[in-house]
Amino acid sequence: MDKKIFIRGVEFKYNSKDQYEKDGHVFCINCDTQIDGRFLNILGKDVVVRNKCRCEVKKEKQYFDKDKKNRISILKSNCFDGIESLKKYRFDFNKSTNSKEEILGINYVNKFNEMIKENIGLLLYGNVGSGKTYLASCIANGIIEKYLYEVNFRNIPQIMNDMEKRGFDIDKNYYINKLCSVKLLILDDFGIERKTEYITEKLYEIINMRYIKKLPTIISTNLSLKEIQNETESISLKRIYSRILEMCIPVKIVAEDRRIFESKCKIEKAKKYLIDN
Numbered sequence: 001m002d003k004k005i006f007i008r009g010v011e012f013k014y015n016s017k018d019q020y021e022k023d024g025h026v027f028c029i030n031c032d033t034q035i036d037g038r039f040l041n042i043l044g045k046d047v048v049v050r051n052k053c054r055c056e057v058k059k060e061k062q063y064f065d066k067d068k069k070n071r072i073s074i075l076k077s078n079c080f081d082g083i084e085s086l087k088k089y090r091f092d093f094n095k096s097t098n099s100k101e102e103i104l105g106i107n108y109v110n111k112f113n114e115m116i117k118e119n120i121g122l123l124l125y126g127n128v129g130s131g132k133t134y135l136a137s138c139i140a141n142g143i144i145e146k147y148l149y150e151v152n153f154r155n156i157p158q159i160m161n162d163m164e165k166r167g168f169d170i171d172k173n174y175y176i177n178k179l180c181s182v183k184l185l186i187l188d189d190f191g192i193e194r195k196t197e198y199i200t201e202k203l204y205e206i207i208n209m210r211y212i213k214k215l216p217t218i219i220s221t222n223l224s225l226k227e228i229q230n231e232t233e234s235i236s237l238k239r240i241y242s243r244i245l246e247m248c249i250p251v252k253i254v255a256e257d258r259r260i261f262e263s264k265c266k267i268e269k270a271k272k273y274l275i276d277n
Helices: 054-080 084-088 100-110 112-118 132-147 156-165 172-181 197-213 225-229 235-247 258-276
Strands: 002-007 010-015 019-022 025-028 036-042 045-050 121-125 151-155 184-190 217-221 248-252
Touching: 010 019, 010 045, 054 084, 054 132, 054 151, 084 132, 100 112, 100 132, 112 132, 121 132, 121 225, 121 235, 132 151, 132 184, 132 217, 151 156, 151 172, 156 172, 156 184, 156 197, 172 197, 184 197, 197 235, 217 248, 225 235, 235 248
Parallel strands: 121 217, 121 248, 151 184, 184 217
Antiparallel strands: 002 010, 019 025, 036 045
């Protein structure tokens, strides 16, 4: 039920169900926060500013946190296109023993708005299993969680399979534009795709469009930096590699094979449950 009080001659309405009057002011019944605040003169009329109580602030934060959590979940689903295992990879931003590759990734996330301004991407290269996909996934999840930006994580063979096998089921221009319009595009397993004229043309189209839009791209590859820098056999590939080197900072990933490491962890867990007991 609405009631009103006059504070220094200015009418102030309040809900007596949730608020109460004391000593000429209005307070929240639950947290005792004073609701009436400072005075303002708006177009010649005095008004009393209404403050949010701690209950309202808490409720708004809970709503915001829930909405943010839902938004993050949707963004990750769109980013990884159903690859659930990649959603779990996250940096420990407070860990003092992060590897140099993880520190680089953490800094990239924290400075991502600057990376966008300067169109700085990363070329992650190294042996199979060295952790390139893991690092790229951590960066993707970090950027989604920190900025709520759209990120696309796509495997190169997956893109080519979509465009070749699905044929007329997809609008190829729309498909490429969608890939190229997000804040960050991550192209995983670059270099293992079949080298056909069509695939090479589409790869250049994607990478060049990112360059034109001045949006950063992260590329992971098993190719060596020397192979990328010294391509001589194919003019089309050389054109792609040249554009990549113009857009991306080369980062060599040297680490224990993460797949072997995760396999060891599974074996240890299995021993604990199946043998040690």
